[in-house]
Amino acid sequence: MSSISDPSKKRLNLDSYNIIETEDWTCDKLVEHYRANLERKDWSYILDSIKKDLKNVALLKSGFDEERRKKAQEIIDHWKRKLGTLSSSGTPNNDGKAVEISSEKTIACEDDKPPEDIKKWTPEHVTKFLESRMKDLDFNETDIKKIRDQDLTGRAFLRLTEEKLTRKPGLYELKPSPAESIMELVEELNEKLGSDTIKVITVTEPIQYFQS
Structure with missing residues (x-):
C-alpha cells in the first residue's frame, strides 16, 4: 500500500x-x-x-x-x-x-478482534489490549510504546516479569508503578489461559478415557 x-x-x-x-x-x-x-x-x-x-x-x-x-x-x-x-x-x-x-x-x-488463544496474539493485539486498559491502571502511552518497540507477541507478553520491565539498563526501563500495573494484566491473562486449559482438559478427558 x-x-x-x-x-x-x-x-x-x-x-x-x-x-x-x-x-x-x-x-x-x-x-x-x-x-x-x-x-x-x-x-x-x-x-x-x-x-x-x-x-x-x-x-x-x-x-x-x-x-x-x-x-x-x-x-x-x-x-x-x-x-x-x-x-x-x-x-x-x-x-x-x-x-x-x-x-x-x-x-x-x-477483523481486529484478537484470537481467543492469547499465545497467538500479534504485537498489534498486545498494543490494543494495553491501550484498552490504560485508563484503569497506572501506565501511559509512553510505557506502551516501550513495550510495542520490542514487538512482543502474546506468548512473549505472558512471559514478562516485573524484573524485566524495571531492569536498568534494560529493554523497557519502566518505573515501578507502571510495571506493577502491567504485571497485573500479565497475571490476569495467564489466569485466563490456565482456566481455558482446564476447561479443555475437562471436556476431552472422558473421550480419552473411552479411547484407551
Missing part, C-alpha cells in the same frame, strides 16, 4: 485516499497506514482520525470520484450499524453529507 511522503504530519492529506486502492480500505490496512504516518500511535486517536477523514471523503463536494465516495460511505454506514446508531431504514445520505458517527463510542472493527 502506498504511503504519504511526509510521515511527520499530524493529519494525513486526504489525497492519500486517491493513492490507496479501494480494496485496501479495510480496517486493518487503514490502521496500519495511519499508524505509519501519524506521530500519535494510540488506537483511539488513529480510529478517530480515520473516522473524520472518511466522513470528509464521503462528501459530494470532496472532489473524490463516485467509487471512493461510496466506499467511504459504506464503511461509515457499517461502523454506524455496528454501534447500533444507524436509522432503521439504513439508507445512506444522498445530500452530500456524511452520516454522523457518535464521538462518544469507539469504532470497532470485526
Whole structure:
C-alpha cells in the first residue's frame, strides 16, 4: 500500500485516499497506514482520525470520484450499524453529507478482534489490549510504546516479569508503578489461559478415557 511522503504530519492529506486502492480500505490496512504516518500511535486517536477523514471523503463536494465516495460511505454506514446508531431504514445520505458517527463510542472493527488463544496474539493485539486498559491502571502511552518497540507477541507478553520491565539498563526501563500495573494484566491473562486449559482438559478427558 502506498504511503504519504511526509510521515511527520499530524493529519494525513486526504489525497492519500486517491493513492490507496479501494480494496485496501479495510480496517486493518487503514490502521496500519495511519499508524505509519501519524506521530500519535494510540488506537483511539488513529480510529478517530480515520473516522473524520472518511466522513470528509464521503462528501459530494470532496472532489473524490463516485467509487471512493461510496466506499467511504459504506464503511461509515457499517461502523454506524455496528454501534447500533444507524436509522432503521439504513439508507445512506444522498445530500452530500456524511452520516454522523457518535464521538462518544469507539469504532470497532470485526477483523481486529484478537484470537481467543492469547499465545497467538500479534504485537498489534498486545498494543490494543494495553491501550484498552490504560485508563484503569497506572501506565501511559509512553510505557506502551516501550513495550510495542520490542514487538512482543502474546506468548512473549505472558512471559514478562516485573524484573524485566524495571531492569536498568534494560529493554523497557519502566518505573515501578507502571510495571506493577502491567504485571497485573500479565497475571490476569495467564489466569485466563490456565482456566481455558482446564476447561479443555475437562471436556476431552472422558473421550480419552473411552479411547484407551
